[in-house]
Amino acid sequence: MNYNTHNSDCRMSNVKFVRGVVGDDSILEEDKPNIVVAGRSNAGKSSVINRLLGGQFAHTSSTPGKTQEINFFSIDDNAYLVDLPGYGYAKLSAARAEKLRKQMIWYLARSGAPIKLLILVLDVRRGSKGLDRDLLDIAAGEGISVVIVANKIDKCNQKERVAALRSLAEDVTSHPETVKQVLPFSAAKGTGRDELCKIIKSIYAN
Numbered sequence: 001m002n003y004n005t006h007n008s009d010c011r012m013s014n015v016k017f018v019r020g021v022v023g024d025d026s027i028l029e030e031d032k033p034n035i036v037v038a039g040r041s042n043a044g045k046s047s048v049i050n051r052l053l054g055g056q057f058a059h060t061s062s063t064p065g066k067t068q069e070i071n072f073f074s075i076d077d078n079a080y081l082v083d084l085p086g087y088g089y090a091k092l093s094a095a096r097a098e099k100l101r102k103q104m105i106w107y108l109a110r111s112g113a114p115i116k117l118l119i120l121v122l123d124v125r126r127g128s129k130g131l132d133r134d135l136l137d138i139a140a141g142e143g144i145s146v147v148i149v150a151n152k153i154d155k156c157n158q159k160e161r162v163a164a165l166r167s168l169a170e171d172v173t174s175h176p177e178t179v180k181q182v183l184p185f186s187a188a189k190g191t192g193r194d195e196l197c198k199i200i201k202s203i204y205a206n
């Protein structure tokens with residue numbers, strides 16, 4: 001995919017991969033806001049991150065289940081965009097899936113990282129299920145705001161789009177305080193990219 005953002009009116013500057021962590025790390029103690037991106041494998045999490053950052057930063061899922069690291073990207077010298085490992089690979093063993101789940105819960109609820117926003121990437125045609133819903137519950141419990149990125153909207157015609165967004169909105173009514181927005185998105189076309197960029201910047205802009 002071409003992630004060029006020349007025509008965008010919201011830019012992220014100085015985007016740098018810092019490191020991947022698997023447990024305790026000094027980066028978690030820094031007071032830069034952590035903006036976290038999570039999603040089921042194949043929902044398009046990596047494509048959303050790359051579209052947002054304007055380059056090939058996150059690895060798209062050619063090797064499902066391989067990465068268990070929590071990847072930190074520095075953005076605008078002011079914040080970290082945090083890429084959680086994708087979950088829900090059919091081929092992952094139960095033991096590894098459980099390890100992954102525990103790692104995400106640890107980071108979100110116990111690591112002490114200053115998490116300001118959880119961006120949950122969903123395939124708009126598939127809605128939320130399983131761990132997607134667990135993450136919403138955890139965010140609600142921790143007082144973390146959530147933006148749902150309803151990705152692959154380009155795959156829907158107008159009628160499907162209305163139906164899919166309606167059913168997604170119903171999916172998330174259990175957490176009205178937590179879910180701030182359901183954002184129609186296409187990593188392929190760039191739809192919703194600037195709005196997501198602005199939401200993120202509003203967190204650390206003075």
Ligand code: GDP
Nearest residue numbers: 041042043044045046047060061152186187188
């Ligand atoms: P991840 O496993 O969640 O990181 O998903 P990837 O970013 O690797 O994307 C999975 C597949 O969906 C790839 O073939 C992408 O090209 C495709 N994809 C991702 N986002 C979109 C989108 O917005 N529209 C379309 N049509 N395809 C997408």
